[in-house]
Amino acid sequence: MTREEIVKTVNDALMKEFELPEDKMKPEANFFADLGLDSLDAVDMVIVLEQAFKVKLRANYQVGKIITLNDLYNYIEELTNKN
Amino acid sequence: MNGELKEKYDVAVIGSGISGLTSALLCAKKGKTVAVFEQSGIIAPLLSGFSRNGVHFDTGFHYSGVLGQDEVGGYMFRQLGLDIAVEPCDSDGYDEMHLLSSGRTFKMPSGRARLEQKLTEFFPQEKEGIKKYLDLTQNIINGVPFLNFHKKSFADEELFRFFDDKKTLSDVLNEHFKSEELKSLFSFSSVLYGTPPSEIAFLLHCCCSGIMFDSAWKIKGGMKVFVEALKKALRDAGVEIFTNKKAQSITVENADLKTVGFADGSKAQCRICISSIHPKEFIKIAPQESYRDKNSQRIMNMRETEGFFALYGILKEPLQSEAINNAAFVNFDDFKKDHKDFMYINFSGSRPQAVCAVLSVDSDEKSWNLCEKDYQEKKKRVGEKIKAALRLNWPELAEKIIYADSATPRTFKKYVNYYGSYGIMHSVGQANILPLTKIPGLFVVGQAVVAPGLVGAMVSSFLLDKMMQRHEKGGQAVA
């Protein structure tokens, strides 16, 4: 998958699940402060991303460092390239 | 004792537990007008305790880590202007563990070096694991934002971790140790948060229990003194407190106006509303838009911590080992059984000594919301079970105690409006609740947000305060 495809898939999945407007989906957007998502929402986020990318996100220590959308793109890029 | 309700407050706080009162003080210090509404007949019902035959019994607090001057607890007391003196529990053994399987008694000493040495004496084959385990605990405590926010600045999302650590206490103990007795000894302190070792996040265990390895503190003079100090600070800050006021609805009129409706038909208006009650009770009274539907559902499905059945008594004369703070019976297979039916006993520092023997019981509403006759029978039955266990495992104590009263999960429900000892569980796979809702100016604090315990509940209010301040500075419409 190219970076562009990853960005689009992530954004589409999150916008649909959390009813987020497109103009908020900037790479530097912080999940918590900018997108208004919380730790309860994180559970759904993991589920929709796993479905969209057919990868397992759970039980991976690195996810703790994901704070912005860009962190998430990087993380998924790394994961999908490994597979 | 209730005064007149004002027409409108800047801040209405629902619930007068330690988190609600902490939030009230923090807001009042910024010049806001604040009112607190409590459903029970007394302020801070969980911490206030009660008296029988002239002896005071503490209920919701006995001891905790990190209350020292330089630690987060001492910092928070100072910030709130609370004039509270703390003193260390017996540093030779704040917890006295009766290891029933091997007939030994292990007294938990304060201080990392002494603890490591003593554990190694008791469990020489586990020397390496003990060192690693204590190091790991220490590292977590030194780094975790919620115990260190007074020393270092953290971003909001670090304070409330977005993704959670998935390791349980059981995982970590199994990684480090072979001895079941040692695992049971270390995991006994799950009584401090009411979630079984196989389900509690190791990080949370460290933050509630591991914090006592350094030193365990109690409040000088007991919780009566603590609550008096709280009341004085609230009076000085001009906070109005209303008891027997059960909130039963929150409505949002517009961005700057919310109405809280009470069971007695009265209403209070406010700009900001902070709920410190059990999250499931909050969902019942909050506007539907407070959370996404899925998340409301998630909160309603959250599991409740174990219930407590407490038997209170007075010692006719002191025990031989006089300086005792807390004691517990530990079987080698308690860890494997997730400490089901654990029992611990707390001793007050006053004379005559007040004793509180606690047994963990089911916290399901169905188990306790019984007809009066069944309830009284059950209460008697469980009380007898505790007495029998004391006679069997600690004859000296059984002989010296005069029983004064008991409390069941139904008693707790009356005073704090939930059955489980610590409200909802903090298990892995069950995310913490955040202080922000989807409605600007509607917030949540309390033991469900960060961690159970006096410190955890207070920290939730401090973190909310930080978030409100930042957002007010940044001009965002959170508060």
Ligand SMILES: Cc1cc2nc3c(=O)[nH]c(=O)nc-3n(C[C@H](O)[C@H](O)[C@H](O)COP(=O)(O)OP(=O)(O)OC[C@H]3O[C@@H](n4cnc5c(N)ncnc54)[C@H](O)[C@@H]3O)c2cc1C
């Ligand atoms: C037996 C026992 C022993 C404990 N020992 C220790 C200890 O040794 N060390 C330690 O650190 N912690 C201990 N704890 C835990 C600690 O007491 C709690 O975690 C902490 O006090 C919780 O504070 P809180 O503000 O979150 O909740 P609470 O104190 O429960 O406050 C919530 C308040 O909201 C009120 N309320 C509920 N619904 C409504 C409504 N609809 N309208 C108005 N008011 C409402 C309740 O009556 C209650 O007063 C113990 C707890 C128990 C039960």
